Amino acid sequence: xxxxxxxxxxxxxxxxxxxxxxxxxxxxxxxxxxxxxxxxxxxxxxxxxxxxxxxxxxxxxxxxxxxxxxxxxxxxxxxxxxxxxxxxxxxxxxxxxxxxxxxxxxxxxxxxxxxxxxxxxxxxxxxxxxxxxxxxxxxxxxxxxxxxxxxxxxxxxxxxxxxxxxxxxxxxxxxxxxxxxxxxxxxxxxxxxxxxxxxxxxxxxxxxxxxxxxxxxxxxxxxxxxxxxxxxxxxxxxxxxxxxxxxxxxxxxxxxxxxxxxxxxxxxxxxxxxxxxxxxxxxxxxxxxxxxxxxxxxxxxxxxxxxxxxxxxxxxxxxxxxxxxxxxxxxxxxxxxxx
Amino acid sequence: xxxxxxxxxxxxxxxxxxxxxxxxxxxxxxxxxxxxxxxxxxxxxxxxxxxxxxxxxxxxxxxxxxxxxxxxxxxxxxxxxxxxxxxxxxxxxxxxxxxxxxxxxxxxxxxxxxxxxxxxxxxxxxxxxxxxxxxxxxxxxxxxxxxxxxxxxxxxxxxxxxxxxxxxxxxxxxxxxxxxxxxxxxxx
Numbered sequence: 001x002x003x004x005x006x007x008x009x010x011x012x013x014x015x016x017x018x019x020x021x022x023x024x025x026x027x028x029x030x031x032x033x034x035x036x037x038x039x040x041x042x043x044x045x046x047x048x049x050x051x052x053x054x055x056x057x058x059x060x061x062x063x064x065x066x067x068x069x070x071x072x073x074x075x076x077x078x079x080x081x082x083x084x085x086x087x088x089x090x091x092x093x094x095x096x097x098x099x100x101x102x103x104x105x106x107x108x109x110x111x112x113x114x115x116x117x118x119x120x121x122x123x124x125x126x127x128x129x130x131x132x133x134x135x136x137x138x139x140x141x142x143x144x145x146x147x148x149x150x151x152x153x154x155x156x157x158x159x160x161x162x163x164x165x166x167x168x169x170x171x172x173x174x175x176x177x178x179x180x181x182x183x184x185x186x187x188x189x190x191x192x193x194x195x196x197x198x199x200x201x202x203x204x205x206x207x208x209x210x211x212x213x214x215x216x217x218x219x220x221x222x223x224x225x226x227x228x229x230x231x232x233x234x235x236x237x238x239x240x241x242x243x244x245x246x247x248x249x250x251x252x253x254x255x256x257x258x259x260x261x262x263x264x265x266x267x268x269x270x271x272x273x274x275x276x277x278x279x280x281x282x283x284x285x286x287x288x289x290x291x292x293x294x295x296x297x298x299x300x301x302x303x304x305x306x307x308x309x310x311x312x313x314x315x316x317x318x319x320x321x322x323x324x325x326x327x328x329x330x331x332x333x334x335x336x337x338x339x
Numbered sequence: 340x341x342x343x344x345x346x347x348x349x350x351x352x353x354x355x356x357x358x359x360x361x362x363x364x365x366x367x368x369x370x371x372x373x374x375x376x377x378x379x380x381x382x383x384x385x386x387x388x389x390x391x392x393x394x395x396x397x398x399x400x401x402x403x404x405x406x407x408x409x410x411x412x413x414x415x416x417x418x419x420x421x422x423x424x425x426x427x428x429x430x431x432x433x434x435x436x437x438x439x440x441x442x443x444x445x446x447x448x449x450x451x452x453x454x455x456x457x458x459x460x461x462x463x464x465x466x467x468x469x470x471x472x473x474x475x476x477x478x479x480x481x482x483x484x485x486x487x488x489x490x491x492x493x494x495x496x497x498x499x500x501x502x503x504x505x506x507x508x509x510x511x512x513x514x515x516x517x518x519x520x521x522x523x524x525x526x527x
Contacts, residue, residue: 059477
């Protein structure tokens, strides 16, 4: 009898402990209990727990997420509260614009007067709107989520002034919206531009959030990069750690002298500037290997340099790079010339 | 636990309906735990299978249950339907001690069942199964327009939502006013 009573008491203690544990433990899951309660609407896409919604969103691309945004307020909030990264390519051509988001291309073309034909991964459609305006609207919708970060923003406009200003108009419209909402510009990590004019590069660079930009890639296979001083003087340039140029540079010294914080740079030049680039590569290697001072005494080796002052500037610049703690991680590629 | 014993979740289960044991005979005797859902049907699950659920695993570690105590006190999950809990238990048993495959094709195709499963799995904190379920839900969303999504899942538009909210507020206001009036009448 005593044994039975003791066992019952033990069971009671265990049970009360269990109940207490469940009470305490489940209090932290009150939100979950809410979602599990049958008095609430049946489980649905817009009543999913936030963990599940986040997981669902991670399986959708930016276009699908934009579609989900349009369903209702709950889903819009879920999409907007979810941090996402995307690669964006905006290509402006004479009669059409292509917007590529994470490799999914949408083409907006001038089908008829004031009509826009849209070709995307689903089905082609024609809308009663100007194609530039429609591309602008779509770009805005896809990047409406304030927590979207653009990993790579590639902009091209066939070196045409007219197309550049169309693109700039679109970007500036959204830039104004972002700054009005307290942002500092487009959250872009890498800006890739098909342009040679320093002024235009600077104007686009200024639209990027100074806290997010880390890389700048300039592709100019037709004309050499000019007016470099325009873009090396914008605040965003100071934040660039990786700088690449594919094409010619009119005054490479200007860029080289302004490398400052740039830890990785490459200038992939065409053959017409090979001699200069070879010297730059050689100088860099010599400096790293510590034989520069010795060779400097044999003045004729550097006879091709424009002046002794220029040599000193280069030397100081490279010394700064060398003395930096992350020097071992730096890489210098001179594309065709290096090979 | 038989249906006659419903509501006595703390009582010892008479005969668990399912007893999925591990196929390979373990060297060390494996401990088993018991769970039941809304239908009070008790499921016997090995500790190894329950490792998948962070919630149950946490409960076991914190309670320090012996096998007898666990048998006497099955974990109650009153908010999970019996068939859904069965699915979860089966999945845990199937994937016990195994690396989870990249895809799971044995998930329910019906959206209602799938959504119930998502809720249960999220509640029980079974990360891998949640990933599979959510992937399947995402596949259902892919390629649909906002209108199609609304239609398939019967999601109200913002306007409909707002109208329903207003209506609910109005009704709540009226009920509150009625109660106040009744209370005033009683006081007189």
